[in-house]
Every structure is written in C-alpha cells, then in structure tokens.
Amino acid sequence: MDEARALLETVWGFPEFRPGQAEIVEAVAAGRDTLAIMPTGGGKSLCFQLPALMRPGVTLVVSPLIALMRDQVRGLQAAGVAAAALTSGNTEEETRAAWDGLAEGRLKLLYMAPERLASGGIARTLAQAGVSLIAVDEAHCVSQWGHDFRPDYLRIGELRRALDVPLAAFTATADAETRAEIATRLFGGAAPLTFLRGFDRPNIHLAFASKDGPRRQILTFAAARGGQAGIVYCGTRAKTESLAAALVQEGHAACAYHGGMEAEARRAVEARFGQEDGLIVCATVAFGMGVDKPDIRWVAHADLPKSIEGYYQEIGRAGRDGAPAETLALYGPDDIRLRRSQIDEGLAPPERKDADHGRLNALLGLAEALGCRRQVLLGYFGEESAPCGNCDLCDRPPESYDATRQVRMALSAMLRTGERFGTGHLIDVLTGRATEKVRGHGHDDLPTFGVGRETGAREWQAIFRQMMGRDLARPDTERHGALRLTEPAVPVLKGEAEVRLRRDEAPLRDRPAVRAM
Numbered sequence: 001m002d003e004a005r006a007l008l009e010t011v012w013g014f015p016e017f018r019p020g021q022a023e024i025v026e027a028v029a030a031g032r033d034t035l036a037i038m039p040t041g042g043g044k045s046l047c048f049q050l051p052a053l054m055r056p057g058v059t060l061v062v063s064p065l066i067a068l069m070r071d072q073v074r075g076l077q078a079a080g081v082a083a084a085a086l087t088s089g090n091t092e093e094e095t096r097a098a099w100d101g102l103a104e105g106r107l108k109l110l111y112m113a114p115e116r117l118a119s120g121g122i123a124r125t126l127a128q129a130g131v132s133l134i135a136v137d138e139a140h141c142v143s144q145w146g147h148d149f150r151p152d153y154l155r156i157g158e159l160r161r162a163l164d165v166p167l168a169a170f171t172a173t174a175d176a177e178t179r180a181e182i183a184t185r186l187f188g189g190a191a192p193l194t195f196l197r198g199f200d201r202p203n204i205h206l207a208f209a210s211k212d213g214p215r216r217q218i219l220t221f222a223a224a225r226g227g228q229a230g231i232v233y234c235g236t237r238a239k240t241e242s243l244a245a246a247l248v249q250e251g252h253a254a255c256a257y258h259g260g261m262e263a264e265a266r267r268a269v270e271a272r273f274g275q276e277d278g279l280i281v282c283a284t285v286a287f288g289m290g291v292d293k294p295d296i297r298w299v300a301h302a303d304l305p306k307s308i309e310g311y312y313q314e315i316g317r318a319g320r321d322g323a324p325a326e327t328l329a330l331y332g333p334d335d336i337r338l339r340r341s342q343i344d345e346g347l348a349p350p351e352r353k354d355a356d357h358g359r360l361n362a363l364l365g366l367a368e369a370l371g372c373r374r375q376v377l378l379g380y381f382g383e384e385s386a387p388c389g390n391c392d393l394c395d396r397p398p399e400s401y402d403a404t405r406q407v408r409m410a411l412s413a414m415l416r417t418g419e420r421f422g423t424g425h426l427i428d429v430l431t432g433r434a435t436e437k438v439r440g441h442g443h444d445d446l447p448t449f450g451v452g453r454e455t456g457a458r459e460w461q462a463i464f465r466q467m468m469g470r471d472l473a474r475p476d477t478e479r480h481g482a483l484r485l486t487e488p489a490v491p492v493l494k495g496e497a498e499v500r501l502r503r504d505e506a507p508l509r510d511r512p513a514v515r516a517m
C-alpha cells in the first residue's frame with residue numbers, strides 16, 4: 001500500500017484516500033475479483049486507475065459513457081499516464097494511436113465502449129496485448145431489469161473467461177437483486193469480493209468550534225470524558241508533547257505520539273493504547289494507521305485537520321464498535337493562514353495549488369457550515385442524506401444573519417488600506433480605535449474609520465474568520481497575514497452578492513459525555 005499511496009500523491013496529487021478507496025485499491029491491485037458499490041462522486045475511477053499502474057500490462061476499462069471515458073483519458077494523459085480510448089467519438093488518428101500503443105505494449109489503460117466487444121477476434125487481440133485486468137464501470141448495465149441495460153455488457157463475462165484475468169466491477173446503484181445478477185453475468189456465478197458501504201458513521205457525533213482558548217477547550221472536552229479512550233490530533237509534534245503534559249497534570253492518563261519518536265517508543269504507545277482503558281494519545285496524523293481499537297470513544301482535533309478526507313479518516317477511528325462516540329475539531333484564523341501559506345509556498349504547479357486551495361475551501365466550508373454538518377460531509381463524498389440529528393448544528397441550529405453590510409465594510413477597509421494589513425489593524429480601523437499604528441498610517445482619516453463601531457471587536461473577529469473561511473479574504477503569505485481581496489469578494493463589494501454569516505457560537509458549551517454500554 002506504500003506504493004499505492006506514493007502514486008496517489010505523485011500522479012493524482014491527493015494527500016489521502018477517500019473513504020473506501022484504500023481497501024478497494026488494495027484488493028484490485030492484488031488481483032481479486034471485486035465488486036464495489038460507491039455513490040456517484042465517491043471516487044470510483046481512482047479505484048481501477050491506480051491499480052492499473054501497479055499491475056503489469058494493460059487494464060481494459062469498459063464504460064458506456066463516451067464523454068466520461070474521453071475526460072478520464074485526457075486527465076490521465078495530462079498526469080503522464082499512458083491511456084487511450086476506443087470509442088465511436090474518436091478521430092481516425094486517435095484510434096490509430098490507441099491500437100499502436102496497445103501493440104507496442106506502451107498503454108497502461110485502454111478504455112473501450114461495450115459495442116467494441118462485439119467485433120470478432122477482440123479477445124485474442126486483447127490477450128496478445130497483455131490485458132491483465134478488466135475494469136467495468138457502471139456494472140449495473142449488465143442487468144436486464146434496470147433501465148440502463150446494455151446487451152453488449154453480456155459479452156464481458158465471456159471475455160473475462162477467455163482472458164482469464166481478474167475483473168473489478170463498479171457501480172453506484174446496486175440493490176441485492178442487481179448485485180446477484182452482476183455476480184452471475186460478470187463473474188460467472190462466483191461471488192466477488194464485495195465492497196458496499198455508505199460513508200456515514202451515524203454513531204459518531206460531529207462538532208467543530210472556533211478556537212477560543214484552545215488548550216482549555218481540549219482539556220474541558222477531555223475532562224467530560226474522563227476514563228474513556230481518546231485521541232487528540234495536533235498540528236505539530238511540539239503540541240502533542242505539551243498537550244499530553246497538560247492532560248497528565250489534570251489527572252488523565254495521556255501520552256504523546258509523533259513521527260519524530262523512536263520506533264520502539266511509538267510501538268510502546270500503540271501497545272499501551274490497545275491494552276489500557278481510558279488512555280488519551282495526543283498525536284500527529286502519524287498515529288492511527290495501525291491502530292485497531294474498537295472502543296475509542298472520542299477524537300478531538302486541536303488544530304484544523306489537513307483535509308476533509310483526513311478529517312473523515314481520523315474521526316472514523318472512534319466508535320468502531322458502533323457505540324456512540326464524540327468528536328470535536330477546533331480551527332482558527334491561524335490555521336487558515338498557515339494552510340494557505342503552505343500551499344502558496346509549496347513547489348506544486350499552479351493548477352495543483354488551485355486545486356489545493358479549493359479543497360481547503362471545502363474543508364473550511366464544513367467548519368463554517370450553516371446546516372447539518374453530516375449532510376455537508378457526506379455531500380462532499382457524493383452521498384445525499386437527511387439532517388442527521390447527531391451533530392452540533394442539528395443540536396443547536398446556528399443563528400445566521402445577513403452580514404453583507406459588515407463584509408462590505410471590511411472589504412472596503414482592506415482596499416483603502418492597500419491590502420497591506422492583518423485582522424487586528426483592520427478591526428481597529430473599522431471600530432474607530434485611533435491607535436498609534438492607525439494614526440501613523442493616517443488611517444484615522446479614512447472614510448471607513450469607525451464605520452463599524454456598532455459591531456464589537458469580537459464579532460469582527462468572527463466576521464473576518466468566516467470571510468477567510470469563505471475565501472472572501474485571503475492572507476497574503478509574503479506580507480505576514482495581510483488580507484487580500486479574492487475574486488469571490490468582488491461581487492460582494494459591488495453590491496451584487498449577499499453574504500450570510502453565522503452568529504458566532506457561545507464559548508463551547510460542552511455536551512454531556514456519552515456513556516457507552
């Protein structure tokens with residue numbers, strides 16, 4: 001799986017697998033016959049594309065959707081993967097290039113429309129080309145009872161037998177009946193290894209809070225769960241140590257875990273965590289892969305998680321036994337600044353940086369959500385759901401308000417001060433505090449000076465944090481967190497778009513700890 005992770009990062013630029021992907025990739029790469037049922041948008045294509053790179057020869061992908069095949073081939077080629085498609089949408093040149101690539105053994109993925117399977121001698125051609133895996137997208141098309149039935153899909157089973165290679169089938173919709181049909185028609189009746197799992201983990205309570213004395217927030221959360229096993233994920237190694245020490249001081253059994261520790265010391269923590277009841281491990285994301293403890297009752301994030309995928313994985317370590325588990329993720333403007341600068345200062349090409357900023361925006365959207373948090377989380381993975389009743393926002397629907405006027409004031413203060421100042425100074429200008437710095441820059445003469453007086457400084461903090469979360473203002477890395485306007489801010493400034501923000505929650509009112517069993 002190390003190879004798979006390396007490819008995920010280098011070829012796709014994704015730091016983490018999405019829920020379900022890792023297991024499926026492992027099975028497909030190992031040559032198991034598999035059937036994976038994942039919601040649309042869940043990331044199915046990666047589950048055959050990545051194993052294709054790990055297997056010898058070429059992977060044949062059968063898909064009924066020509067536009068989608070062409071998109072995928074284009075995406076793969078752009079990432080440096082040798083892929084081609086044989087579809088009716090091809091130019092003659094594309095078709096020739098595909099056959100040449102296949103004959104010369106250069107291709108790793110060959111996409112093919114099902115009609116092609118009807119042409120004579122195709123099995124022999126594919127066998128000679130070294131096809132070592134068949135991937136079938138939209139596998140439910142083999143079902144005669146569904147409305148997507150494709151008669152040519154019935155030839156796939158034959159082809160599998162002729163080539164004698166493993167087959168991986170994917171679909172978003174498969175009731176038990178369709179699944180049985182897929183097993184019969186594609187796998188010749190032998191049951192494939194089946195992955196069917198919604199992404200929801202309904203026993204896990206979700207909560208986010210903005211940082212407001214973060215150490216105290218974590219200690220309060222842990223205190224309410226005394227004696228229960230928990231993990232606190234921290235953004236830095238130093239914080240794992242200092243938080244563990246603070247927890248011990250408050251009478252908890254706690255220890256630190258990070259990649260900088262000796263392998264032996266790390267193993268000792270893992271073993272202790274597995275055996276002891278109620279140990280708290282303060283850890284970096286290095287902790288958890290090998291941890292298989294079913295009764296972890298809570299997971300807290302002392303800093304903003306790295307991505308939605310990472311967040312999902314880390315909270316998913318809680319409550320594997322199905323009993324209630326609690327989570328809390330803290331985030332603040334510093335997290336946002338740090339993450340933006342890590343992306344901006346990284347060595348990735350510009351398109352990848354844009355994609356990384358976009359993924360960070362999605363994570364911040366989850367943090368600043370106005371409706372059910374689980375709906376936002378599952379929606380990101382392509383799964384639709386009703387309000388869950390088991391998240392902080394279902395517990396206490398946040399009050400939102402029309403903040404267009406304040407946001408415009410803030411944006412105009414940023415503009416008029418030359419986009420060269422951070423939140424603190426901007427708030428001084430908006431609330432009319434004639435500090436030395438404000439006077440020094442002549443900002444007390446600006447028309448924006450004092451226009452936001454009726455909104456308190458604390459509320460302004462919340463407004464700026466949410467503006468950063470919505471990507472209406474972006475910290476400028478070269479200027480120590482000076483806020484710059486972004487493209488989405490322009491229509492707001494022009495009065496063409498409205499902004500609703502959350503009234504900031506009262507300081508974390510803790511939920512009573514759950515008692516499992």
Ligand code: ADP
Nearest residue numbers: 014016017018039040041042043044045046309
């Ligand atoms: P499906 O075929 O299941 O509908 P796709 O394979 O098209 O979904 O993937 C949906 C989206 O998820 C794509 O934009 C893809 O780039 C993205 N995606 C897939 N895997 C990951 C991952 N591990 N991390 C981040 N994004 C991912």
Ligand code: ZN
Nearest residue numbers: 372388391394
């Ligand atoms: Zn909810």
